[in-house]
Amino acid sequence: MKDEVSQCRVEEALEIVVGKWKPVIILYLLHEGTKRFSELKRSMPGITQKMLTKQLRELEEEDIIQRVVYPQVPPKVEYSMTDYGRTLSPILEAMHEWGTQHVLHKKTLESVEKQA
Amino acid sequence: MKDEVSQCRVEEALEIVVGKWKPVIILYLLHEGTKRFSELKRSMPGITQKMLTKQLRELEEEDIIQRVVYPQVPPKVEYSMTDYGRTLSPILEAMHEWGTQHVLHKKTLESVEKQA
């Protein structure tokens, strides 16, 4: 395990997961299973159609999610995690956990600063 | 655990850890312990002084690393993980692991595509 700095692979995982919307999409699909495009959009207030499409395409490209198109009108497209995508679950959950703690930790820091 | 989408805290953890340099800095300090500014810089080829300073300040701000200035000339400043910062370790290691696997997975996908 020498020279871990130059061979840091954290970035590879990070790339998949970063962004304003990707973690939300992944957690949502992990917890809720298969969802339609419109359901995803409704559950993410503030996201634009373009952004959602882009994020979904990128996740699909990396084999994290699966896209199934039903040939009907109006269109129906369903998204779900792939088996491979589900391997991200521990990381996402760990970050969610840590993040929840971190919100508290920051409050603690703030109140310490106020006293000083 | 309802409505996890709107209360997604992954972003909180992600913010700490994202960027071209932050994961590298954190992993380095986790593995190598206390390091001087110049040592950090040397171990990260390509980083500019400005960037390194900025990343370190931000990590310090979030209580992830500790900055100790020795009042001497030329200056000596040492950086190390805080106890709190070390709680990121499982996440970083998990991402490093996953990232390493992901590099292989991508190669598999590519060769499958070539066959088709």
Next chain:
DNA sequence: TGGTATAGTATCCTAAAAGATACCGTCAGG
């Protein structure tokens, strides 16, 4: 007297991510 080492700042610039907005095709139902 001038150069070197260390740990920075201060400006300016580019590239990438994100967002706003408008548009598209098509079938069913009124």
Next chain:
DNA sequence: CCTGACGGTATCTTTTAGGATACTATACCA
């Protein structure tokens, strides 16, 4: 015949991240 639902594209603008470059202070050493 017109409207709405659905799942998109196509442009354009704004915001943010990152990088290049030049500058700083000060003690020490030759």
